[in-house]
Amino acid sequence: MATATLLIALYFLLALLIAALSQQLARVVAWVTYLAPRHRRPSHERRETLQGLLASGIKFAAFMAAIVATLALFIRSDTLIWMIGLFSAAFGLGARAFVNDLLAGGSFIFRNTFAIGEKVEMVAGMDRIQGVIERVNVLDTLVRAPTGELFTVPNGEVRVIRNFSRASFSTVKLAFMVAHSDLARALALVEALGVEAVTLLPDLIEPWQVIAGGEMLGNKTQLTVIAKATFAHAASLKLQIATLLQGRVQGAGIELTD
Structure with missing residues (x-):
């Protein structure tokens, strides 16, 4: 009995040691990604996400x-195998949410859906949660909202993820009013300026679009620039x-109206 007690203590001490070293072990495993070709290596944020997922998985497995x-x-080994199978089936039914969270979190290791530090919007159940990813593990994801709250989102409940940090561009909309009498001149000037602005403004990707007639107010027309x-x-x-x-516009003698 003393030997069994000593072995049990040894098993759990070893598990505690592995859990304490889980971050370092996960970092070593994530280092393997550096062996990939340079253009296929994950970003720093992706490696941090992988380390969080791997560390929590190592703790659970230990x-x-x-x-x-x-x-x-x-317990005899054949009986133990039978008990583990029976327990797994019962546990899967009784703790379905836990199992779903665990499987979904494990899938994030292979799916580069989001990474720590990225701004996302998640649809989890009936809720929409928007914020910056702070931490990811195999059971849940921590999202910091713009107002400061920290949301703990179960991985199994996430259905839709909108990743703002992986957009290829941002949209700019700017509206102003001109008199009907100046509409033709204003349109021609703004469209021509859109082509020129690509060389003047480094953050402008392509010539902007101009939409006229969004609102009609008396003798005025609204022009909207979309860039x-x-x-x-x-x-x-x-x-x-x-x-x-x-x-x-004002240099060309076209008056902007309210």
């Missing part, structure tokens, strides 16, 4: 192995476009 090894001291900015530079580009437009 304690499960300790429990099985402990049971093996008192593609390099990702995450929409705010600064909007100000640059507004300054450029105002100077050129």
Whole structure:
């Protein structure tokens, strides 16, 4: 009996040691990604996400192995295998949510859906959660909302993920009013300026589009400029476009109205 007690203590001490070293072990495993060709290597954020998933998986596996090894001291191996199979079936039915979270979290190791530090919007159950990914493990994902709250999202409940950080561009919309009498001149000037602006504004990806007639108010027409900015530079580009437009339009003698 003393020997069994000593072995049980040894198993769980070993499991605790592996759990304590799980981050270092996960880092060693994630290092293998450096062996891939340079153009296929994951980003730093992706490696951090993999390390979090692997570390939590290593902890779970270590304690499960300790429990099985402990049971093996008192139960015959063939009986133990039968009990594990029966328990797994019962556990899968009774703890379906836990199993779903575990399987979904494990799948994130192979699916590069999001990474730590990226801004996302998740549809989890009936809720929409938007924020920055702070931590990922095999059971849940931690998302920091723009207002400061920290959401813990079970991996098995995530149905749709909108990743803002992987967009190829940001959209800029800018609207202003001109008199009907100046509409033709304003349209021609703004469209021509859109081609020129590509060389003047580094964050403008391509010539902008101009839409007229969004609103009709008396003798005025609304012109809307829609531009593609390099990702995450929409705010600064909007100000640059507004300054450029105002100077050129008013310089041509076209009055901007309210």
